[in-house]
Amino acid sequence: MKRVDDFRLMFGKKEYVPIMIGGMGVDISTAELALEAARLGGIGHISDAMVPDVSDRRYHTTFVKTKLKLYKHNINNSDKSSVQFDLGVLAEATRRHVESTMTARRGDGLIFVNCMEKLTMNAPRETLQVRMASALDAGIDGITLSAGLHLGSFGLLESHPRFRDAKLGIIVSSVRALQLFLRKNAKLNRLPDYVIVEGPLAGGHLGFGADWAQYNLAVITAEVIAYLKTEQLSIPVIAAGGIFTGSDAVSFLETGSAAVQVATRFTVADECGLPKKVKQEYFKASEDDIVVNTISPTGYPMRMLKGSPAIGAGIRPNCEAYGYLLDGSGNCAYITAYNRELALNPDIKTLSVLDKTCLCTQMRNFNLWTCGQTTYRLKDTTRRLEDGSYQSLSAEHIFKDYQFSTDQKVVLPDLVQS
Ligand SMILES: Cc1cc2nc3c(=O)[nH]c(=O)nc-3n(C[C@H](O)[C@H](O)[C@H](O)COP(=O)(O)O)c2cc1C
Numbered sequence: 001m002k003r004v005d006d007f008r009l010m011f012g013k014k015e016y017v018p019i020m021i022g023g024m025g026v027d028i029s030t031a032e033l034a035l036e037a038a039r040l041g042g043i044g045h046i047s048d049a050m051v052p053d054v055s056d057r058r059y060h061t062t063f064v065k066t067k068l069k070l071y072k073h074n075i076n077n078s079d080k081s082s083v084q085f086d087l088g089v090l091a092e093a094t095r096r097h098v099e100s101t102m103t104a105r106r107g108d109g110l111i112f113v114n115c116m117e118k119l120t121m122n123a124p125r126e127t128l129q130v131r132m133a134s135a136l137d138a139g140i141d142g143i144t145l146s147a148g149l150h151l152g153s154f155g156l157l158e159s160h161p162r163f164r165d166a167k168l169g170i171i172v173s174s175v176r177a178l179q180l181f182l183r184k185n186a187k188l189n190r191l192p193d194y195v196i197v198e199g200p201l202a203g204g205h206l207g208f209g210a211d212w213a214q215y216n217l218a219v220i221t222a223e224v225i226a227y228l229k230t231e232q233l234s235i236p237v238i239a240a241g242g243i244f245t246g247s248d249a250v251s252f253l254e255t256g257s258a259a260v261q262v263a264t265r266f267t268v269a270d271e272c273g274l275p276k277k278v279k280q281e282y283f284k285a286s287e288d289d290i291v292v293n294t295i296s297p298t299g300y301p302m303r304m305l306k307g308s309p310a311i312g313a314g315i316r317p318n319c320e321a322y323g324y325l326l327d328g329s330g331n332c333a334y335i336t337a338y339n340r341e342l343a344l345n346p347d348i349k350t351l352s353v354l355d356k357t358c359l360c361t362q363m364r365n366f367n368l369w370t371c372g373q374t375t376y377r378l379k380d381t382t383r384r385l386e387d388g389s390y391q392s393l394s395a396e397h398i399f400k401d402y403q404f405s406t407d408q409k410v411v412l413p414d415l416v417q418s
Helices: 030-037 050-061 063-074 086-101 124-137 153-157 176-188 218-229 246-253 262-269 275-284 333-344 357-364 373-381 397-404
Strands: 010-013 014-016 019-021 043-045 109-115 143-144 167-172 196-200 236-242 259-262 290-293 302-305
Touching: 019 030, 019 397, 030 043, 030 086, 030 109, 030 397, 043 050, 043 086, 050 063, 050 086, 086 109, 086 124, 109 124, 109 167, 124 143, 124 153, 153 176, 167 176, 176 218, 196 218, 196 259, 218 236, 218 246, 246 259, 246 397, 259 262, 262 275, 262 373, 262 397, 275 373, 290 373
Parallel strands: 019 043, 019 259, 043 109, 109 143, 143 167, 167 196, 196 236, 236 259
Antiparallel strands: 010 014, 290 302
8 A cells, every 4th residue: 555655756856755734825925834844855835925024023023013104104094005115125034934944954854945826925926926936036846926927027036146046835725827827937938847736625715606615636636747748748747635644645646746846634734824813723623614606805715713713803903014915906805904994983993894804814813714615624633632632743743644645544642741
């Protein structure tokens, strides 16, 4: 019976354990988590979502405070078009985060950064270019393009000295999205180094519409592999979304995937950035507690725990401090929803906004508990302690469980009494 460890992901002549830990913003996939994946010979991701805020928390910079001070006068103005990111600050914050992570890297694996196109930051092209270029400047091994079609993203990097040597990959949820990407970039003579196929059971935003439940990861992955074969393109395909055990992973590796990308199992790892209390919510969750809804202002459906404090919260938009979802004209669907409720309920002190959420603030404060569909099985991956709580696990334990387990088994950690 095969185990994940019987397979290797090849990039050129180099080989890796075919386990990639997916990017989870905002700093849920921490540097510590990514570093463990790399140390163990696989691939880890940090995320560049809200990186000035992440830098403030990790490296004691004051980027958010400075931005808020600059735009404070605009807080009560619903027009946010003047609230711009300082590109120099964005570059510095990215460099700090990437450099500090890469300096700590040990082992034979790699560290990539997850770069979401939907973080339009009131200047989509300019900010995305700076984010990607500064990550490359700071020595990141690769960039995973996510949450968007990224039709122009390779073009933004074309003149960067590392454009052809860094690993660049894209997340797609259909053959069609991949075809579009490849066609759009054909003239650059630069193929992606890997394609991640993310199915409908993943955490975070979904690359599907309201009919997400009709899709199946194994089917889409097979379609992508078949398409690349027809086109005679040799690009590693990495399956993601709902792969919960080593045996699940093996079934993809045996049918042509070069690796798997996993995340949900690691949300309860010691190294994961979620607060301890929130990890317990993930452990406790039952299948009924998980919902896919449309409260994200990005327009993509998003999976989360129904108990997320973000759901229904009606806080004032916080774009002067954050503003990561402002489109190129300073709009965000949450601002519209908030202003509508404010106009309808001028005298109510605590507003409730049901249809959208202030994603920046809620993700930043770990009040939006996004999760994969398999979250309800996390309780079966650990031990229950005497006080009724669940024991958290090391990333190494989870990684090795994926790498070596067979027969749909999940190895429990040794009991540690708290
Ligand atoms: C808590 C959480 C946050 C996530 N955030 C992001 C993100 O910021 N960007 C992204 O591309 N994918 C994100 N994802 C998706 C993962 O990177 C990954 O592809 C997917 O969840 C894998 O499926 P699994 O969770 O069932 O293992 C997130 C997933 C989780 C569970």
